[in-house]
Amino acid sequence: MLNKMKMACFFFVALLCFLTPIHQAEPNSATISDLSFKNMDFAMNLYRKISSYHDKNIFFSPLSISTSFAALLMASDGVTHKEILKVLNLEALERADQPDLIPKLFQLLHENVTQNGSLKFDHSMALFIQPQFIIEREFETKINKFFNADIKTVDFADTTESIRVINEYIRDKTEGKITEMISALDEQTKLLLMNAIFFQGAWKIPFNSNFTRNAPFYIDNYNIVQVPMMFKEDKYYTAEDVSLRAKVLKLPYQEGVSMLILLPNPDMDYTMVDDEITAERFQSWIAKLRKMKVEVKMPKFNMEQSYSLHNLLPHMGMTSVFSNLSNLTKLSEDKGLKLSEVLHKAMIDVDETGTTAAAATTIGIIPYSLPRTFTINRPFFFFIYHENTNCLLFMGRVIDPTNK
Template identity: 35%
Template sequence: MSRSAQELLGYHCRLQDKLQEQEGSLAAEGRHSLASAADHMKVVPSLLLSVLLAQVWLVPGLAPSPQSPETPAPQNQTSRVVQAPREEEEDEQEASEEKASEEEKAWLMASRQQLAKETSNFGFSLLRKISMRHDGNMVFSPFGVSLAMTGLMLGASGPTETQIKRGLHLQALKPTKPGLLPSLFKGLRETLSHNLELGLTQGSFAFIHKDFDVIETFFNLSKRYFDTECVPMNFRNASQAKRLMNHYINKETGGKIPKLFDEIDPETKLILVDYILFKGKWLTPFDPVFTEVDTFHLDKYKTIKVPMMYGAGKFASTFDKNFRCHVLKLPYQGNATMLVVLMEKMGDHLALEDYLTTDLVETWLRNMKTRNMEVFFPKFKLDQKYEMHELLRQMGIRRIFSPFADLSELSATGRNLQVSRVLQRTVIEVDERGTEAVAGILSEITAYSMPPVIKVDRPFHFMIYEETSGMLLFLGRVVNPTLL
């Protein structure tokens, strides 16, 4: 081999070795680069997976568009990323509002029940005050008085308002927001008036002397909550004022109370009148064919003859062993009932009045049992009128009837305005068809097998309730069914 050929061959070998060294170096660098890339791959897939899951979770059903890592996400995708948590928050807020609404409804229902209970207790307290002056027949509407005085409370402030609440037994309600108390009465009044089977209508008038400017807010609130009609009156012309007011009442009660006022003081500034008309029909009427004249015992020695109704069928009743009295339930149409309380012994009916409470009545109702019975019940008609302001004074409501009355929410001159009179006249008639009434203004109980006959032939008490609300509409005592 020539030298040139050998040199060429050596050059080729050195070149080949150098190329192999470079390839080895490149291979080593490649392995290092792959190792480094592998290290990065351990992190990057988790980030991408997180982003992909986020996109799928936020935009379900939509495939991600093919974009390079450097391409920014479209605006609508970004907004969707924020939208889901916002929707969750809205759902939570709606659920919270629904829960609050249910709680408010439950609280409102409890408040209405408490209102009915306290109004009934007020009625029993008022009964005791009336009984101190009258030992004969008696009938009035606790609901009517409480409704009217609460309406007047819209115009009262300070101690005047506080006294009314306390006197009406309404301080226990503890309203959490303004207007709650009148709104409770409004709801109750509307519920009763919309019950057509019950046959109850209610209204009130505020006769105000024309020299006083009544605040428009009081007019609006009185109309809104109590449907009160405020009527300006010139009490200086007493005869004309008496005639006009009697006309209003006669018209509104359908002629049942043609004359409420006998005389008017010319110095009068405000007269408040409420009326309730109740035309209750027995759920099971008494048959007039069986009504006969029978004996009614006024006391141990005196008796009279009265028309006595007769009914046979299923009646609910109980007997209170502590007070020794029968309690009979006579239901009306429209979820109302008359409770008749008949003492076992003659003359004990007055003693019972000191113990009458809502709790006692509820105990009687819980222990009622329905059975087949015969019932004798007298027909009667009562017509009673009371100067309620005198009775309310005795129950602690004094300031509103005095020169210290604060009626600044009623009139700009409210410091010089006081309530002169609060009158309520109640007319009730009970016969075979039912009851027609107009109002212008812890015991141990044993339910035992009642005798097959209950004969109401001696003085008794009666209470007319609306059962759904538990409101005591009328409360009375019958000593002589032949007298008004």
């Protein structure tokens, strides 16, 4: 079935909090558009941190990560609270007289993204706790109210059974696409916060699989791989960023979500683009898109990426929550709570039918004109976003589409 939804994106964040003594190991109002803008810049900052470690494929869900830490934000105080705010780029949205504003904005954003019910987009959160662990009633009320979190009791001392229960939860929330989120678990774990996002969308303009042919993809000047290249000629929204020497193409899904492709010109090294991608620039691309007939050639690809964010976030300024200086006293009266591990896992599958799974500036954005072909045969960036809010759901970089 040509319109069968086959493209799926899956994103997961696991926050493992060990409850052991620490000495042992403003505008008047803020909107969901403001939150989306801030979250996008956080996404770009995290992308740059990941890309500084390697030149391989990248794929993650900034919304999944920021939502998890927004929940943790309600549990934090003092310097820990300030650091989480700063790294998430949410300082400007903090209101002393509205302590629930940020979680409320996340709640409204989720409602806006899923409001028509036709988009296959499930965003779930669960709190797994030890039977003896008592969390603050206010935190329990808020995480349920704003994030609709499931609160489940597990015996972490029985690591085998705990791993089975947690993986079963993720398997259920992703319709069996992710079967193993975690493979090991410390028996001292007292609390685990799990966030899962499942997205499945069909292209508004599907590619015809009969036209898919093997074609070269130029990883760099010395490495070429053969990939199944999809083809479609139709009217698409495109633009060109002259100063960045890159082209932009919007590939819409059927229900208010689109993939935006950023393709550097052949003479432009993709690494030179990294520092130039910002929320403001992203919105300028969207604002300048113009519809025209285009021949699109795009590789099929699928990949799965895992990140140990506890090794990345401290280098972005979020340090105390992982240390003896952690302040998570709004989560529990136990002052010995700190965050030990943050895991993020993401998977995407793009084929002919779909994906399972702003203000103008002076940077020279113009409608993309001749030649009216868009051949994605070299490293590119992609962003999956909700059009009404410009909320960035997922983002990635494809260096080698044959590398899973």
